[in-house]
Amino acid sequence: MDEQKFYLDTIERMMPGKREQLVEAFYEFLELEHLYGSAAETVRTQLNIYDNEFSMKFQRNPIHGIDSRIKSPQSIMEKLQRKGYPLTARSARQHLMDIAGVRVVCNYVNDIYALAELLSMRGDFKTVKVKDYIKDPKPSGYRSLHMIVMVPVYLSTSRREVPVEIQIRTIAMDFWASLEHQLKYKATGDVPDSLKQELQELAATISETDLRMQGIYDQINTL
Ligand code: 0O2
Numbered sequence: 001m002d003e004q005k006f007y008l009d010t011i012e013r014m015m016p017g018k019r020e021q022l023v024e025a026f027y028e029f030l031e032l033e034h035l036y037g038s039a040a041e042t043v044r045t046q047l048n049i050y051d052n053e054f055s056m057k058f059q060r061n062p063i064h065g066i067d068s069r070i071k072s073p074q075s076i077m078e079k080l081q082r083k084g085y086p087l088t089a090r091s092a093r094q095h096l097m098d099i100a101g102v103r104v105v106c107n108y109v110n111d112i113y114a115l116a117e118l119l120s121m122r123g124d125f126k127t128v129k130v131k132d133y134i135k136d137p138k139p140s141g142y143r144s145l146h147m148i149v150m151v152p153v154y155l156s157t158s159r160r161e162v163p164v165e166i167q168i169r170t171i172a173m174d175f176w177a178s179l180e181h182q183l184k185y186k187a188t189g190d191v192p193d194s195l196k197q198e199l200q201e202l203a204a205t206i207s208e209t210d211l212r213m214q215g216i217y218d219q220i221n222t223l
Helices: 005-012 019-058 073-083 090-097 109-121 171-186 193-222
Strands: 065-072 100-106 126-132 145-154 161-171
Touching: 005 145, 019 065, 019 090, 019 100, 019 109, 019 145, 019 161, 065 161, 073 090, 100 171, 109 145, 109 161, 109 193, 161 171, 171 193
Parallel strands: 100 161
Antiparallel strands: 065 100, 126 145, 145 161
16 A cells, blocks of 8 residues: 555544644654754764864864754654744744754864854854853753854755754763763653762863863873
8 A cells, every 4th residue: 555645544544634734744844854954964064074174284183073963853842842832843943943953072172162163154154152061061060062053055946044053062071961861861750969969070070181181182282
């Protein structure tokens, strides 16, 4: 049986009379995925260009790794609901700035700010928001530089400006953030205060280690 017909018939059976609305919503989300995925890809390409240029000119790579993701429809709906906005693709485009996310892991703290500046200087990327959780860490201990950048996407018949949330952090900050995220996710109830305190202390230790590594790098560089 034709796969699309099967899905449409299932929708009709589950929600009689809503078939057209649901099919429209489905295609709107597909369009969203394509648009935001393309914007994230554009950012990744630009970051790789910088990394390769540094490698060619200075024989070193500021970027350790790049990861990107598009928020799932479920997670988009949860965030819209939490913030009290309508649960539609149009509302997601209007209110959410983190549908497309790019995470850049750098080797040294100074690389984070250098990359952020390069991205801001690119003529057709417009930085609309910066949150510096390195200078001003979250109460959890979380450290990272967040930027929202409007990225142009050229479609066959139009040019669209799409927001991308770029998180830039060091290997050490990323190590802490991913383990802390996993631990929070694993915990069925509230995480005890003693463990929260320990995580904050570890984040501070990691931050100090990052600064010392930066210091060693700078000294070696001047030799
Ligand atoms: P996911 O799956 O990582 O995308 P706003 O989006 O501006 O309305 P919000 O959500 O507070 O407000 O944005 P913020 O503070 O800039 O940070 C959002 C993202 O930063 C989170 O995404 C996490 O990825 C990361 N983050 C923020 N705080 C913490 C923290 O304490 N620990 C860890 N491990 N990560 C953190 P999402 O939306 O939670 O999910």
